[in-house]
Amino acid sequence: MPTLSAITLYPIKSCAGISLQEVTLTSLGLMTEQIYDREWMVVDSNGACLTQREYPRMALITPTIKATTLELRAPGMLRLEIPLGLQDPAGAPSLTTHIWEDTVLAYDCDALTAEWFTKAIGVPCRLVRFHANAERAVSTKWTNGVQTTTMFSDGYPILVAGSASLDDLNQKLVAAGRNALPMNRFRPNLVIDGIDAFEEDYAESYQLGEVVLKPVKPCPRCPMPSVDQATGEVGPDPMDIMQSYRAKPEVEGALCFGMNAILIAGEDQIVRVGQEIEVPLAF
Template identity: 90%
Template sequence: MPVLSAITLYPIKSCAGISLDEVTLTPLGLMTEQIYDREWMVVDGNGNCLTQREHPRMALIKPTIKATTLELQAPGMLRLEIPLGLPDPASAPSLNVRLWDDTVQAYDCDALTAEWISNAVGAPCRLVRFHANAERPVSTKWTDGVQATTMFSDGYPILVAGSASLDDLNQKLVAAGRQALPMNRFRPNLVIDGIEAFEEDYAESYQIGEVVLKPVKPCPRCPMPSVDQATGEFGPDPMDIMQSYRAKPELEGALCFGMNAILIAGDDQRVRVGQEIEVTLAF
């Protein structure tokens, strides 16, 4: 029986994740202690999203959820504490930020936070938080018309990957004289054991207890899987190996690993590592 083998929540887009034993599933993605996946984002002076694609050192910014704060750590820097309580939407400073083709409202964190995050990233930037009044609908092109929303994820609220898919890729890398890669290079929220390699590509749904997830779109890959999440440096890029068998014609030949998913049942239900998953295939 397939089981949920790993859960990772990323409070800040493109920074380190937090490994969890259990989590709450919501339409906006993973949530724990009232903190949502990719609820914060780093932006430049014009409000444009910054990621490890341009700034691999972001991998070294490690968040920890405390009782009342989100604690940030980075090599050679003092820790920073960010209050977890939401600002007052009526009075808190806000700005419009851009993520790909979307422009959404966000809370602007203070000057001290901006200085800290700029030093950690190595470029002038600010940290913003998804605004309580903001809404970011996903593209329904891939959801069969099902309406869904997300925060600062690339496009959909939950990313799922199978451990056998990584094993398959690593076998090819090792056969080519390369090092095997850890799953964190691909930054999924949920990892499934007990399915065949890339079987997640062909799933109609995943049911975990009362939670039902609908896979909607293969996840196209940029150069980020070449960033070593432990060092914040670019390393060997697996894209050339993936080019031989992971190009998706329906995405104009994009190289894909993992499936974006949306929640269609079980809002606010908890799931845990080791829980059995019923995988329904689309054929």
């Protein structure tokens, strides 16, 4: 029987994730201790999102959820703690941010936080938090008309990958004289054991008890899998190996790994590592 083998929540877009044994699933994505996946984002002076694509050292910014703060650490930096309590939407400083083609209202974290991130990443930037009054709809082109929302994820609230898919890629990398890659290079939220390589692409749904996730769009990959998440250094890009067999015509030939998913049943239910998953196929 397929099982859920790993859960990772990324509080800050493009920074390190937090490995969890259990998590609450919501329509906005993963949530634990009232902290949502990709609830924060780093932006430049124009409010545009920064990612590891251009700034790979973001991988070294490591979050830890404390009782009342999100603690952040980075090499050579004093730790930073930002409060978890939401600000009053009426009076809190806010700014307009840009993530791909979307414009989103966000809380502007303070100047001390901006200074910390500027030093950690090496470019002027600020940390922002998804605003309580903001709403970012996903594209219904891929959801078959189902309307749902996300925070600062690239496009959909949950990313799912199968461990056998990584095994398959690693076999090809090793055969080409390259090093195998860990799953964190692809930054999925949920990892499934016990299904065939890339079977997640063809699933009708992923069902964990009362929770039903619907895979909606293959995840096109950018150069981020070439970033070593432990060192922040850029190494060989696996895209040349993926080129031979992971181009998806439904996304204009993009090289894909993992499936974007939305929640269609089981709002606020908890799922746990080791839990069995039903993965019925769509054909």
